[in-house]
Amino acid sequence: MSKMDFSKIATEYEEYATVQKSASEILLKLLKIRTNDDVLDLGCGTGHLTRKIRSLSNGNVVGVDPSEGMMREAIEKSKGLEIVYEIKSAEDIDYVESFDVIFCNSAFQWFKDPEKVIKNCYRALKRNGRIGIQAPAKKIYCPNFIEAVEMVKRDERTKEIFSHFKEPWFFLETAEEYKSLFEKCGFKVVFSKIETITTEHTPEDVLKIFSSGAIAGYLNQDYYNIKLTANYISVFKEIVRKAFEYQAKKGMVKLKFNRIFLIAVKE
Incomplete structure (x- = not known):
């Protein structure tokens, strides 16, 4: 396999990022998936992006996720596409020189042992293979969400x-810290940047975005050492919904996310 030229990646990132594209679309473009690439979608969820990857490559496409519910949906929606799905955590993958590309979109923050995951990915890649991650970064990963949760933290009914x-998430504060983590595991990092991405949404849509990801941490019994009550869950959601309504100006919320974009190569 020929070695890819990453010399223009920073310029290309700026080009992609100026267009109104989702973070996942930017990551796909930066990874330059080719028609014969074998690709692992790490933390694939319901397989929406795995199916997109299949449209880009005729090689082997594998999706991995620990959620049985998401895997069932992914398998159902991917019938006839020759995508292999496996229910396992990123810490447990044991592939050896099996992939040209590892795509990891908005999943890195959930890994309990990021260093082990990176080493697993290094082992899973062929020589000159590349990994790309896009994920929320910094402790204040989304000021809107943090502000809403601070209200939960202070409210007499929930505090x-x-x-x-x-907190179950893994966040680093700088692009250099992410770069150092990957280099420690043997990778050559060719691009690492934390970007603040701002999009506009109705309060209702912001709540949907919150409910599609962050709420899996904030309202998960596994991350509390005390029993969650139905009333707590209900009031939590109410407080957060009102917080997003309060953040709206002229009916729209400016939703800000700090995101790490990183591309690394196994030389």
Whole structure:
């Protein structure tokens, strides 16, 4: 396999990012998936982007995710596309020189042992293979969400139970820290940048975005050492919904996310 030229990647990133594209679309373009590439979608969820990857490559396409529910949906929606799905965590993948590309979109923050995952990915890639990640970054990964959750933290109805919440996410504060982590595991990092991406949405849509990801942490019994009550869950959602309504100006919320974009190569 010929070695890819990444010398223009920073310029290309700026080009892609100026267009109104989603973070996942930017990551796909930066990875330059070719028609014969074998690709692993790590943290594939319901397979929406795995199916997109299949449209770009005739090689082997594999999706991995620990959620049985998401895997069922992914398999159902991918019938006839020759995509292999496996239910396992990123910490447990054991492929050896099997892929040209590893695509990891908005999943890195959930990994319990990021260093082990990166080493697993290094082993899974062929020589000159590349990995791309896009994920929320920095402790204040989304000021809108943090502001809403601060209201939960202070509210008399929720503050006692919330005080027992332990954040499950992995965030680093700088692109250099992410770069160093991947280099420690043997990769050559060719691009690493934290970007603040701002999009506009109705409060209802912001709530949907919150509910599609972050809420899986904030309202997950696994991350509390005290029993969650139905009332707590209900009031939590109410507070967050009102917070997003309060953030709206002329009916729209400017939703800000800090995101890491990183491309690394196994030389």
